[in-house]
Amino acid sequence: MTDGWKLYDPRLAWMLVAPVLLLLLLFLLLPIAVMAVYTFFTFITAGVETSQLTLANWTEFLTDSYYHGFLLKTVRVGAMTAIICAVLGYFPAYFIWATTFRHKWLLLLLLIVPFWISFTIRTFSWIHILGEQGIINVTLLRLGLIDQPLQMLYTEGAVIMGLLHFLLPYMILNVYVSLESIDRTLISAARSMGCTSAQAFREVTLPLSLPGLGAGLLLCFVLAAGSYVTPQLLGSGRDALFGNLIYDTIMGQLNWPMGATLSIVLFVVLGCFAAAYTRYMGMSQIVKGLGG
Amino acid sequence: MIAGQYGDKEGRWAWRLTGFITLCVYIFMFAPIIATVVLSFNASMFGGFPLTGFSLQWYAKLLSNEQVLNAFRTSMWIALVTAAVTTLLGIITAFALVRFEFPGKATFGTLVILPALVPETILGVGLLVLIKAVDQPRSLGLLLLGHIMLALPYVVLITQARMVGIRRTYEEAALSLGASRLSSFREITLPLLVPAVVASALLAFTISFDNTSASLFWRPAGVETMPTQILSMLKISISPEINALGTVMILVTVGIPLVGGFMLQGLTRLRKRVDAKGNA
Numbered sequence A: 001m002t003d004g005w006k007l008y009d010p011r012l013a014w015m016l017v018a019p020v021l022l023l024l025l026l027f028l029l030l031p032i033a034v035m036a037v038y039t040f041f042t043f044i045t046a047g048v049e050t051s052q053l054t055l056a057n058w059t060e061f062l063t064d065s066y067y068h069g070f071l072l073k074t075v076r077v078g079a080m081t082a083i084i085c086a087v088l089g090y091f092p093a094y095f096i097w098a099t100t101f102r103h104k105w106l107l108l109l110l111l112i113v114p115f116w117i118s119f120t121i122r123t124f125s126w127i128h129i130l131g132e133q134g135i136i137n138v139t140l141l142r143l144g145l146i147d148q149p150l151q152m153l154y155t156e157g158a159v160i161m162g163l164l165h166f167l168l169p170y171m172i173l174n175v176y177v178s179l180e181s182i183d184r185t186l187i188s189a190a191r192s193m194g195c196t197s198a199q200a201f202r203e204v205t206l207p208l209s210l211p212g213l214g215a216g217l218l219l220c221f222v223l224a225a226g227s228y229v230t231p232q233l234l235g236s237g238r239d240a241l242f243g244n245l246i247y248d249t250i251m252g253q254l255n256w257p258m259g260a261t262l263s264i265v266l267f268v269v270l271g272c273f274a275a276a277y278t279r280y281m282g283m284s285q286i287v288k289g290l291g292g
Numbered sequence B: 001m002i003a004g005q006y007g008d009k010e011g012r013w014a015w016r017l018t019g020f021i022t023l024c025v026y027i028f029m030f031a032p033i034i035a036t037v038v039l040s041f042n043a044s045m046f047g048g049f050p051l052t053g054f055s056l057q058w059y060a061k062l063l064s065n066e067q068v069l070n071a072f073r074t075s076m077w078i079a080l081v082t083a084a085v086t087t088l089l090g091i092i093t094a095f096a097l098v099r100f101e102f103p104g105k106a107t108f109g110t111l112v113i114l115p116a117l118v119p120e121t122i123l124g125v126g127l128l129v130l131i132k133a134v135d136q137p138r139s140l141g142l143l144l145l146g147h148i149m150l151a152l153p154y155v156v157l158i159t160q161a162r163m164v165g166i167r168r169t170y171e172e173a174a175l176s177l178g179a180s181r182l183s184s185f186r187e188i189t190l191p192l193l194v195p196a197v198v199a200s201a202l203l204a205f206t207i208s209f210d211n212t213s214a215s216l217f218w219r220p221a222g223v224e225t226m227p228t229q230i231l232s233m234l235k236i237s238i239s240p241e242i243n244a245l246g247t248v249m250i251l252v253t254v255g256i257p258l259v260g261g262f263m264l265q266g267l268t269r270l271r272k273r274v275d276a277k278g279n280a
Helices: A010-038 A056-063 A065-098 A104-116 A119-124 A135-142 A156-180 A184-192 A197-225 A229-234 A242-252 A256-281 A284-291 B009-039 B057-063 B066-099 B105-117 B120-133 B140-164 B168-176 B181-210 B213-218 B226-236 B240-279
Strands: A042-045 A048-050
Touching: A010 A256, A010 B066, A010 B105, A010 B120, A010 B140, A042 A056, A042 A256, A056 A256, A065 A104, A065 A156, A065 A197, A065 A242, A065 A256, A065 B009, A104 A156, A104 B009, A104 B240, A119 A156, A119 A229, A119 B009, A119 B226, A119 B240, A156 A197, A156 A229, A156 B009, A184 A197, A197 A256, A197 B009, A229 A242, A229 B226, A242 A256, A242 B120, A242 B213, A256 B120, B009 B240, B057 B240, B066 B105, B066 B140, B066 B181, B066 B226, B105 B140, B120 B140, B120 B213, B140 B181, B140 B213, B168 B181, B181 B240, B213 B226, B226 B240
Parallel strands: none
Antiparallel strands: A042 A048
16 A cells, blocks of 8 residues: 555545545536526527526426426325325334244345336236226126226326335335334333333334334335326326426426426425434434335 | 233234234235236236236247347346446445545435435436536436446445444454455455345346336437336337236346345355365
């Protein structure tokens, strides 16, 4: 090594992280900065804009209720998805943590397998369950319970269903990681001091697993609110979310300044949620959940 | 044990309910996927139920679909390169983050996991706006670097977690015996990191192979990756061919990590046996 350098010299550390830092600067930070500048550019016609600075995009966004509607709907769908995920996801997480089943690893592996299966495939596979030729409609028709197929696909419910399917493993793993870190003797202690099982859960287990639940809620909310493919495949035009609006504005209308404005709005809105969360809980739980 | 065997009645009922909901959640997670796999062998002309008979014709049709084969090749090599490069970068980054103290380390650590937290739509648009601003066309290289960035957080987190468990004194012992920095890393740290390296490479491969939203923005005109190809096929109709394609994709992306995992397990066992013999 170079003379005069310490064993763990900060300069060496910088050299090691330099390639990744460069990549992140060029592909993550610079694009967001350029996008922020683009929001002030003037839109001329599809695909053409000038660097003439204007507030027109922001005025349009702030005054047009069309955009507000999209934003509210996106936040609503994201929040609903995250909450349902938390309610449904807590049970399996608790079950895997508490079970005495010998092959616990299998249950965990089954939670990880969906991460390996293409998101697009997992999403469109819902068409086989909910669609007109889906298993539910075909079964009900055969049984004579209905005369014509129920309209389940291309609704907001189908979109939320698809998002749940995609996000549940994130939630379950987050809660599980947090449950795993609980000292089990605390629960025995509570029980031996006369708590009923319900009290022990309410007073000990639940509060100690809240960090994982919180991280799961944030992750599910952010990923649901930023989704593009699910509403595209499982929703009708009315169920489009903010991500679809951004895609259409840029790829369809070729209105780059407005598309940039909408992206920055989504980034700031989701960033506020994340910042509020990290202020109270810190980043570490999310890191644990992602790496779990 | 705090498991289901709670003393009181309330606890037993709660435990049964938990088990039941867990079962439902697992069914919920796998029923649609199983339906797709089953339907890929269905003889019916339409891609849905009811089942009319067993057939492999949709797989045969797939093999003669030039567009699909092209998309498969594109996705495959992008995913392979992403896996190799991201794993290498991830190891170096994790090493710096675990072994060194440097100003700005905490900020850098957060920056590295950011691509996993920012919605892909935003990352997608951002990069497009940037290359439009500097008047560059979309290219495969750009798509590749984008995939590397998307996979990086996961690789760094996995490698970091493993690296924390490897004591630095091992490396320092090698150094004090005259090994160079590089060879101490190669001979001591890297072999101990193997499980994390394999896990990272597999995960990076699947992340790239499956990536949809960002690829829709970044792919050069006329280039389709596997997921974007499926999306454009879905715009036309749910053909049985898509079910077959989906099944093949599932086999690739689930099969490779599973086989990799078992091979790793076998390798560790083998090495233990060899070590045991050597010590005897």
